[in-house]
């Protein structure tokens with residue numbers, strides 16, 4: 592093998608050994624650079640006789656081309672390897688499950704409340720909303736509570752460290768009745784002086800507060816009250832409305848309704864409403880679900896209406912209890928702990 596073929600071989604070997612583009616360019620310089628071996632051979636041509644210069648020059652050129660070809664081939668191979676590495680590093684496993692966008696859900700109490708609003712809405716009831724911090728008058732006096740009634744005591748009602756215009760402490764409303772009094776007052780005012788007034792048909796769902804905390808009582812709980820006042824609204828309307836509500840809420844006709852005599856300062860006569868499922872896990876047990884009654888004449892008067900002309904019924908039900916029965920929840924506290932293992936079951 593002549594010197595030129597050997598040189599080509601060693602160039603190919605060095606190129607093959609270069610594992611990075613920088614190594615390769617250094618190897619190239621050793622052959623084709625300013626004082627590279629091929630360049631030195633070219634310089635040597637000057638000293639040769641003309642004939643030999645021609646053939647030797649052609650041979651060196653051929654060598655140079657061979658080396659450049661080897662160089663380019665190695666450059667391409669290194670670039671390919673680099674690309675391959677990069678693709679591998681950035682590879683997407685399209686068979687992996689995608690990242691899920693977790694979907695939220697409404698709280699079961701909210702769901703129950705929305706169902707209640709929809710059912711009463713279908714019977715023509717409006718929905719009242721109002722403050723959770725109330726005056727003594729709206730929470731107690733307007734509802735005919737006597738001055739010394741135990742509900743007014745610090746043991747039963749939460750008070751706020753602030754007094755109203757009459758010098759009485761504000762309270763955290765212990766029921767949603769104040770919203771109905773406010774609603775009825777606005778209604779009465781709006782139609783005052785007119786011959787006829789549309790009936791008042793409203794429910795008041797919302798948060799309520801009492802000093803009470805155990806397995807079945809939370810200091811913050813939810814209530815829905817209902818009010819229907821007109822010129823001829825009686826207990827039979829209460830019974831049909833409540834039966835319609837409860838069968839729609841529990842999505843069953845297989846239940847019975849029972850009224851038991853009771854007492855509230857704001858209704859007369861008053862009743863407790865019990866229901867009994869005829870099927871299912873609670874079958875045959877009477878469950879207390881509401882208090883109700885005919886609105887007391889003094890309360891009608893406090894709404895700004897004439898009790899000689901207007902009469903109606905009101906009821907108050909615990910939403911938490913209804914939601915427990917509806918969704919099969921056995922501990923009230925689950926609603927208020929915020930445990931996702933519980934909450935995520937409602938979607």
Ligand code: 2NL
Nearest residue numbers: 768771857882883884905906907908
């Ligand atoms: C109960 C008792 C009741 C009412 C609430 C009411 C509201 C107005 C006027 C008259 Cl504006 N009454 N509400 C009436 C009877 C009973 O709730 O034990 N609820 C859980």
